[in-house]
Amino acid sequence: MEGFESMTNVDGLITRTEDARVPVMDRGFLYGDSIYEVFRTYGGVPLFYDEHWARFENSAALISMTLDLDKDQMAEEIRQTVRMSNAKQSGRDVYVRYAVTRGEGPVDLYPAESLTTRYVIIVKALQAWKAEFYTEGMRLAITETKRNPVTALDPNIKGGNYLNNVLGVIEARALGADDCLMLNHAGCITEASNSNVFFVLDGKLVTPAESSGNLRGLTKAAVRTACKANGLATFEKELTQAALIEATECFVTSATREVMPVRSLRLADGTELEFPAGGGALTQRAKAYYSEYVDAYVAANAQYSLY
Numbered sequence: 001m002e003g004f005e006s007m008t009n010v011d012g013l014i015t016r017t018e019d020a021r022v023p024v025m026d027r028g029f030l031y032g033d034s035i036y037e038v039f040r041t042y043g044g045v046p047l048f049y050d051e052h053w054a055r056f057e058n059s060a061a062l063i064s065m066t067l068d069l070d071k072d073q074m075a076e077e078i079r080q081t082v083r084m085s086n087a088k089q090s091g092r093d094v095y096v097r098y099a100v101t102r103g104e105g106p107v108d109l110y111p112a113e114s115l116t117t118r119y120v121i122i123v124k125a126l127q128a129w130k131a132e133f134y135t136e137g138m139r140l141a142i143t144e145t146k147r148n149p150v151t152a153l154d155p156n157i158k159g160g161n162y163l164n165n166v167l168g169v170i171e172a173r174a175l176g177a178d179d180c181l182m183l184n185h186a187g188c189i190t191e192a193s194n195s196n197v198f199f200v201l202d203g204k205l206v207t208p209a210e211s212s213g214n215l216r217g218l219t220k221a222a223v224r225t226a227c228k229a230n231g232l233a234t235f236e237k238e239l240t241q242a243a244l245i246e247a248t249e250c251f252v253t254s255a256t257r258e259v260m261p262v263r264s265l266r267l268a269d270g271t272e273l274e275f276p277a278g279g280g281a282l283t284q285r286a287k288a289y290y291s292e293y294v295d296a297y298v299a300a301n302a303q304y305s306l307y
């Protein structure tokens with residue numbers, strides 16, 4: 001049985017990831033002028049493929065980019081890349097990151113009409129999060145670095161320019177935390193560097209309002225749907241740091257983290273809020289409901305398996 005190998009597809013050329021190349025004049029490299037999505041497979045089934053594509057098209061629209069390939073073409077290219085990785089033979093699930101750049105052109109901020117987009121699909125092993133992130137929880141810190149305002153670089157552009165989030169996580173690590181929790185310019189909680197956040201406030205599950213400026217996470221949406229189906233209401237609210245003093249639980253969500261408990265949150269003034277190790281009762285329920293929701297999705301979409 002052949003072993004798994006991370007593979008990358010650049011405009012149809014599939015190679016080992018370490019050998020994949022993009023020209024330096026690509027606008028993705030020059031300006032971060034690109035968009036992307038990340039999903040993972042479960043038993044070979046790509047989780048929420050359609051929803052990811054819809055968000056991808058929305059990102060394209062938000063940056064006035066015309067895509068040169070459609071959902072089915074992308075799916076076929078992903079399938080070929082996964083096949084070459086031997087994921088099936090090695091019996092493992094994969095992380096898939098697909099990106100489209102605005103293409104290669106002259107050094108000129110204005111994107112010429114004649115540009116052709118370039119796609120890059122990376123298939124690699126699933127992210128190995130530290131076990132203690134689940135058994136204990138992550139440590140978050142509110143940073144001085146603010147989330148990009150919606151009117152500057154809309155957080156719903158899932159784009160190749162993640163400097164805002166990179167700076168946030170660098171600052172958080174310097175504060176001794178694992179990840180940042182960024183405020184917007186009005187002082188409202190937005191999200192972590194690459195995940196959405198939930199709190200338990202007054203016994204209720206609450207997540208920052210979209211209007212605060214955060215990415216419409218697909219895991220967050222699925223968690224909310226799954227909780228609702230099980231009679232557990234969730235709420236969206238504009239949340240300031242002051243409101244968090246009363247929080248009794250906290251967790252983050254993303255495609256690769258799923259539901260990940262938060263152990264502590266450092267506020268801007270240095271106050272440390274502590275939450276139950278491994279997640280409190282509502283975190284555990286949200287986690288279990290999400291897991292059931294994923295299982296049902298995978299069972300209903302088995303025909304789309306990439307293997």
Ligand SMILES: Cc1ncc(COP(=O)(O)O)c(C=O)c1O
Pocket residue numbers: 038165191192193194195196214215216217218219220253254255256
């Ligand atoms: C900034 C940001 N917020 C939230 C998320 C979570 O989104 P999803 O649940 O769709 O993975 C991500 C995922 O990469 C992200 O980059």
